[in-house]
Structure formats: structure tokens, C-alpha cells
Amino acid sequence: MKENINILKNLSNEEKKIFNSLQNEGPITKSEISRLTEIKLTTLNNTMEILEKKRIIVREAIGQSTGGRRPVLYDVNLLEFYIIGIDISRVYTQVIIANLKMEILYKEMFNMDIFCSPQETVRRIYEIINKANQNLRLDSRNLVGVGLGTVGPLDIKNGIMISPVNFSALGWSNVPIKEMLEKKLNCPIIIENGVNAAVIGEYFYGIGKGVENIAYLNCGIGIRTGTVLSSKLMRTISDDEDALGHMIVDVHGEKCKCGNFGCIESYSSINAIIKKFSLEVKKGRKTIINKQLKNIGYKDICIAAERNDNLSKEILIGAALILGTGLVNYINLLNPGLVILSGPLIINSKLFYNECIKTVFKKLHPDRMKKIIFSRGGFFKENAISIGAVALVIKDIYN
Structure with a gap:
């Protein structure tokens, strides 16, 4: 397989420009390709002929006439590659x-x-x-x-x-x-x-198209964060992804796996939610979940909350309050135009998402709120x- 893997990487600069224009904008006409790539027509014709022979681009359809011959629309090959x-x-x-x-x-x-x-x-x-x-x-x-x-x-x-x-x-x-x-x-x-x-993915092809600053949170067993600033991916020194998860919100709080106390992840992650739920049940709190305590997972708690189980709702709302508070700090630092919350907790609990955003609305300055779009799951959701x-x-x- 290795000898075939570079079929697109070995394209010339002109071929890459054409591929890029079609991959983002196709199906489009040859004149539109010329405008997007700024390649002269003679070179464009020769290069597109090569790409067609390689089956990398195809004639997709016939466009609407503007008075003369109806133009051919080109696109990348969606059936083979x-x-x-x-x-x-x-x-x-x-x-x-x-x-x-x-x-x-x-x-x-x-x-x-x-x-x-x-x-x-x-x-x-x-x-x-x-x-x-x-x-x-x-x-x-x-x-x-x-x-x-x-x-x-x-x-x-x-x-x-x-x-x-x-x-x-x-x-x-x-x-x-x-x-x-x-x-x-x-x-x-x-x-x-x-x-x-x-x-x-969201920046180039999803809800983040055209947004220079994006904060992406994946809420699951950890609180994982990806950020685009000034249209560039922001990296930490050691390429960690849990910087927000280990933001301290309570110096006298729960001990975190990282050794510190009061990290967001100690309250707002899947394991923290299950742990808190288990402790409350052991104290005698009632729940509609009809399972042995050791078999209760985060999805059970999310479903029970949607069915108005008071304990499950209380646990998720408390966890969302902490995450929302940390998110306010993150927004104040980075000033994103788009904030995407995703991951297992967000996908499985609308309550958790709504309460988190409600906290942000309460704590963030109103002028800053006007400049931010919030999204549950982004364009690509769980994918x-x-x-x-x-x-x-x-x-x-x-x-």
C-alpha cells in the first residue's frame, strides 16, 4: 500500500491549487477555478487534463447557461479516492x-x-x-x-x-x-x-470556517481542549490537551490525579460525576436508576437527569457550574469568536451543556458575550x- 499512498502528495503546485479549489468549492466551472487559483488558462487546461487522466478530478455536471454554451462543472473524484x-x-x-x-x-x-x-x-x-x-x-x-x-x-x-x-x-x-x-x-x-x-476539522470544513479564534472542548473522562488563535493551531509546550481541565477553581477542593487540588477535571469529568453520584447514594440519597451502584455509568446518570431524577440533575448541574466557571476564565484569556463544546458528556446530556452555557452567560461580561457563538457538538458532532x-x-x- 505504501507505494500508492502518495498519489495526491506528489502533485505539482499547480495541481495542488486546482485540487484545493475543487475540494473546497467544487463543483465549479473552469473559469471559477482559474479565478480561485490565478493559473493562466493554457497552464490550467494542461494541468486539468493531467488530473482528469489520473481520475483525481472529474467532470461532475453541466452548469446553467449564461447565454452561450452550458459550462462543464468540475469536482474532485468522490467515488474512487x-x-x-x-x-x-x-x-x-x-x-x-x-x-x-x-x-x-x-x-x-x-x-x-x-x-x-x-x-x-x-x-x-x-x-x-x-x-x-x-x-x-x-x-x-x-x-x-x-x-x-x-x-x-x-x-x-x-x-x-x-x-x-x-x-x-x-x-x-x-x-x-x-x-x-x-x-x-x-x-x-x-x-x-x-x-x-x-x-x-471544524476550522477548515465545519462550523469554524472564517472564524480566526476557536475554542474546542471535549468533555469526557478528561476535559480536553483544542484552540485555534489567529487562524493557527495553538500548542502547549508538551503538546498536552488538558490545560483547561487542570485549571484550579478551588485551592481547598478535591484532590486531582495531577497532584493538585480543586482542578476542573476533579468536578466536571465523567469519573468525577460518577464518584460524586456514588458518594451521595451511599449517604442515603434516592435515585430512579435501578442498578447496582458499581454498574452505574455516566450515561445512566445523563438519562436519569432527563427523566427528572433529582440526584442526577443536581450532580450534572454542579459539574456544569464548575466547567462553566473555568470556561469563563478561558474565554477571558483567549477571546474566541466560537466556542464548541463536545465529547461524551455534552453529546449525552443537553442539561449539562445548557447549564454550562448558562453559567458562562452569568459570569462573562455582556460585551464579550455579544461577540461569541456557542455550539453544542459543532458541525461534525460525535464524529x-x-x-x-x-x-x-x-x-x-x-x-
Whole structure:
């Protein structure tokens, strides 16, 4: 597969410009391509002929006439080329197959249980991709690339998951995940922090188009944050993604796994919510959830809250209050024009999202509120990280 993986990366500068214009704006006419790329017509005709022969671009349709011959509309080839996007989190792993315009052709996920060691996770990813290849009858020669968005902290240069915590399975320390996947899939992998991948996807192809400053929060077992400032991805020194999660909101508060006290993650993460719920039940509080305490998960609490279970509502509202307070601090520091909240807690609890935003409205200066758009899930919702991983591959073509 490796010899075919550079089919789009090896394009000339003119070919990349044409591909870029069609990937973002197509189907469009040749005159529109010329305007967007600023390539002279003779060069454009020759270059487009080469791209058509390679089947990278196709004649999509006939446009509306403006008085003369009806123009031909061109687009990237959405039927043959495909990209694989992988999202590895502590809660689940998801694999998607997408075309050149981020449209999902196939999607499958599995929960990250106690059996999902790094080796088992890679094996399951490989199985899903094989199944997708069979179901979609994909030609491996048309695979553009594979992107991976995963939990940090990461050594991105060497593709190593350094010391992520709170996986259910053992073995998730100093994992050469990039190398493991490359050996199994026999092709190069582009790796990035999951939330960075998500915010990149939203910035280029989703709700963040045209917004220079974006804050993206993934609320799950950790509070993970990806940020675009002045149209550039902001990185921490060690490429951590949990800076907001370890913002201290109570110096005398709960002890956090990081060693400090009163971090947001100690109150507003999945594990913190389950822990608080369990403590309250042990104190004698009542709930409509009819399960053994050890088997109650965050989804049970989210569902119960929607059914007006007082304890579940109280726990989620309290957690949202803390996250919302931290988010106000984050907004004051970075001044984003768009704030996207996503992740398992947001997707599964409208109450949690609404209460978080309500807190922001109460605590943030009204003048600043007028300049911010809030989104629950963004454009790509629960697929944001895996779609973002696909976007990494597309952006790598241009770079």
C-alpha cells in the first residue's frame, strides 16, 4: 500500500491549487477555478487534463447557461479516492472511511473496556478497516492516507502516547501507536491530539470556517481542549490537551490525579460525576436508576437527569457550574469568536451543556458575550475527531 499512498502528495503546485479549489468549492466551472487559483488558462487546461487522466478530478455536471454554451462543472473524484480517520479515546475508538469532501462512507466504533490494550485496539481497528474495504469494495491503490486523533500527552514527532491515564485496560504508557498502526495497516499514519484534530476539522470544513479564534472542548473522562488563535493551531509546550481541565477553581477542593487540588477535571469529568453520584447514594440519597451502584455509568446518570431524577440533575448541574466557571476564565484569556463544546458528556446530556452555557452567560461580561457563538457538538458532532483526522490528511497534501 505504501507505494500508492502518495498519489495526491506528489502533485505539482499547480495541481495542488486546482485540487484545493475543487475540494473546497467544487463543483465549479473552469473559469471559477482559474479565478480561485490565478493559473493562466493554457497552464490550467494542461494541468486539468493531467488530473482528469489520473481520475483525481472529474467532470461532475453541466452548469446553467449564461447565454452561450452550458459550462462543464468540475469536482474532485468522490467515488474512487478515500481517507481513513481514527479516533482513540479513553471511552471509545472510532474508525471512519470518508471521501475527499469529508463525507462519511463507513463508520464503526467499539467501547474501550478492560480488554482494550494497545495491541487489541490496533487489532480491532485493522478488522474494521478490512470489513469496510469489503463492504465498500475499496481499491487500496486509491487510499489517500490515514489520520489518527488520540488522547495525549503525545510525542507527536515520534508518534508515542506518553502517559495517558484513566484507560480501562493496562499498557497505555509510552505506546508507539503510530508505529504499531503503520505496521498493521502497511501505510503511513498522521498523528495528532484528538481535540487538535477536531478543531482543525471544524476550522477548515465545519462550523469554524472564517472564524480566526476557536475554542474546542471535549468533555469526557478528561476535559480536553483544542484552540485555534489567529487562524493557527495553538500548542502547549508538551503538546498536552488538558490545560483547561487542570485549571484550579478551588485551592481547598478535591484532590486531582495531577497532584493538585480543586482542578476542573476533579468536578466536571465523567469519573468525577460518577464518584460524586456514588458518594451521595451511599449517604442515603434516592435515585430512579435501578442498578447496582458499581454498574452505574455516566450515561445512566445523563438519562436519569432527563427523566427528572433529582440526584442526577443536581450532580450534572454542579459539574456544569464548575466547567462553566473555568470556561469563563478561558474565554477571558483567549477571546474566541466560537466556542464548541463536545465529547461524551455534552453529546449525552443537553442539561449539562445548557447549564454550562448558562453559567458562562452569568459570569462573562455582556460585551464579550455579544461577540461569541456557542455550539453544542459543532458541525461534525460525535464524529469531530475522526473527521478531523481525515482533515489532517487533506492538509498534509497541501503542505
